[in-house]
Amino acid sequence: MLLNALNHSLPDGMPALPPEMLRATDIIYQRVRHIIPQIEWPVHASYIAAILKTKLERNAIILAHNYQTPEIFHGVADLTGDSLALAREASNTSADVIVMCGVHFMAETAKLMNPEKVILIPDLEAGCSLATSITGQDIRLLRERYPGVPVVTYVNTSAEVKAESDICCTSANALQVVESLDSDRIIFLPDEFLGCYIAGQTKKEVILWKGHCEVHEKFTAQDLRAYRDQFPGIVILAHPECPPDVLSEADYVGSTAGMIHEVSLRKPQKVLMVTECSMSDNVAVEFPQIEFVRPCNLCPHMKKITLPGIFNTLQSMQHIVEVDSRIAERARRAVQRMLDLPLKAAR
């Protein structure tokens, strides 16, 4: 990689970076070169070098969700994973600043677990269709309608909604959370499809809400059958936020962490991950011998996070995420109750 080319790619206002810093990005490129086109790399590399330098100066840590693009996931993140892993990691760091490369509810969860730390998100508008599908007032009305029935809330919700809940869950531990409650009836929200999937595995009655992930609801069973016809022998792994008929076509259903685990166990020749598109790119870096068939459903909210955005938020210390202290304590209790459950293998 020509250092001149890299320094020429620096955005306006970014000071020239020392050669050793730019050279360090070459090591990263060797890992991702079959995923990221070479022509794109000089721009990524100059931002990556600048972010790594600024991160050290701020004593910051960068957390990235599995749906982030490979230049973020493999280029600058200190810790990566699904919502559960990020919630755990966020509660366990000595950094002064946490940059959340994910969506707003994830940054809020990090703030709940680290009230004394500065939590930054590169774009405050990075939302989630599940999180906007329900409000705290909706839960209060549900409690009036179903008195005494415990409320399990998916972490893909605002802190205000978490505060009204008994316990949180992620797609990796939803069944474990539901089974942990001493009640035959559970209110599960907001993801109807995840709730439906859990209802099929428990004897408890599960009361659902009609929230959907705008990315996973787009998959159809017909799509999956077409992939099977086109790629004989393909292994299909699906996320439980997909509609039930899609899940019934899959060879495995589980969280993003569960899917990665499944790929590492089965080592199939060809695999289709029925989830957000960047996840396949990120996992393909670790398994170059496997052919990943990619249905490209992108999450528009996750894609608001970019390398320039990460650099800007670290440099300016803007886009700080706060949670109102009146709701933070109750929301934290619901998240902590989930984290206190024994850690199980990825599902």
Ligand code: SF4
């Ligand atoms: S992929 Fe779906 S659940 Fe995840 S942030 Fe995007 S809209 Fe929300």
